[in-house]
Amino acid sequence: MPKELDIPGLVKRLAEIEKQGTLNADDADRSENLHRLFMYPAMMVPAAQTAVIEAVAEVLPDRINAIDPFMGSGTSLMSCMERGYNVFGQDINPFAVLLSKAKVTFYDIEGLRNSLKCLKETIEIDKGSSVDISFTNIDKWFKQSVQIDFSKLRRAIISEKNIDYRRFYWVIFSEVVRIGSNDRTSTFKLHKRCDEDIAKRKIDVINEFYQLASRGIEDLENYKNKLIEEGHLCNNQYSGSAEIAWGNTQIKIETEKSFDLLVSSPPYGDNMTTVTYGQTCYLPLQWIDPLDIECPFEYLKTTQEIDRQSLGGHVNGKELDNKMSILFGKSASLLNFYNSIPKEERPKYNKTISFMYDFDESLDNIIAVMNSDAFYIWTIGNRFVGGREVPNSNVLTDLMNSHGIKLLFKAERQILNKKQAKKNSQSRTMEKEHILIFHKEDT
Secondary structure (H helix, E strand, O other): OOOOOOHHHHHHHHHHHHHHOHHHOOOOOOOHHHHHHOOOOOEOOHHHHHHHHHHHHOOOOOOOEEEEOOOOOOHHHHHHHOOOOEEEEEEOOHHHHHHHHHHHOOOOHHHHHHHHHHHHHHHHOOOOOOOOOOOOOHHHHOOHHHHHHHHHHHHHHHHOOOHHHHHHHHHHHHHHHHHHOOEOOOOOOOOEOOHHHHHHOOOOHHHHHHHHHHHHHHHHHHHHHHHHHOOOEEOOEEOOOEEEEEOOOOOOOOOOOOEEEEEEOOOOOOOOOOOOHHHHHHHHHHHOOHHHOOOOOOOOOOOOHHHHHOOOOOOOHHHHHHHHHHHHHHOHHHHHHHHOOOHHHHHHHHHHHHHHHHHHHHHHHHHHOEEEEEEEEEEEOOOEEOOEEOOHHHHHHHHHHHOOOEEEEEEEEEOOOOEOOOOOOOOOOOOEEEEEEEEOOOO
8 A cells, every 4th residue: 555645754764864964975884785795886785775775665565576787896785675675687798697697586594515525526536638718819808827717717616407596606706706807997098007017917817716705605605694574585485577588778678667766776878987897797608608687788799898788878969959959859958068168179068968858758768657646756966077076966967857857856975985997098087976766757
């Protein structure tokens, strides 16, 4: 049954949460919501998400469907699962699908520990020295010895019969690839370390895998126990439903369900100055058995293929003027920002415009699956492009308003623990972001 819709009370509660500083999450636990399984770019902060979801829950039905159409590492889905909600998430990045599936699966912990023991035995008796994969520039990104060890790990994982266990191992394996490759980790873009640095690095990737897998199993057990304590898990069965799908939100939401709550963060466009989710996952995806990912598009064609297919990933010059006309008609904030830019500098913002247009098209699909009286929780930051702060939060508000969905509350949080690149040579990085809460009134 619907709860009494006390909007003024909700706004008051949200204001209290912001005033308390809860949204900054400066004491966030890195192991929370399985963040440590893989250092996915720009992960949401569970403590901030949970605080807002709990406030909104006061005016939501007891049993709701929640969606994240740009789920990334699945943080928002897991925060919703802590309340027993039915969740659905999709993403265009195949690795995000793999990672989120691994996270929302509830394992037989002892069975997984025993599987890891068997995996170790399989690796220890593997005396092979072959390299089982090949791709352009493999020697640039991996030492020969590392390629051999990764091949042993890969063969052992493929030999595991339980697909849920395999997916968990692929995620751990991917974190080891991230650590053990010749790629720098100070940025989420692919950049080879200098030869001197590579020569100095001595990483036992097999032992690293064992350690991270053991830690990951502990984190899985802790999250599982949390849901048991909340009464949302019994006999390894989640009380709600958790569905993960590969999908391009700009084209379609891959479910027939309808939703009461959205919790998401739009993946920022203009990928020269923002997080490149696809590049981050490119090297791990080379090693993972594609049969365990089940993705229908050719994501390894280039290092930038996933990002190119994502929102704002490519610009069609012939359509740009028409896109601007449509967007400017919906967002005065974007029009005023664009008019403030000298004409000779405006081409720098073509991808920004393209991203916002793609995002607005995605909104059409998202809103189509939302119930009347639905709530939307968006987390978004104002990116810097060409030295200028793009008013993303105001543009998002304008676009939601154009769909008849009104802003209830806007909170600001300092980015203290969000997992993002420390350096960005192209642009200033964000120091704060906004949590925007919208409500779709019943018509």
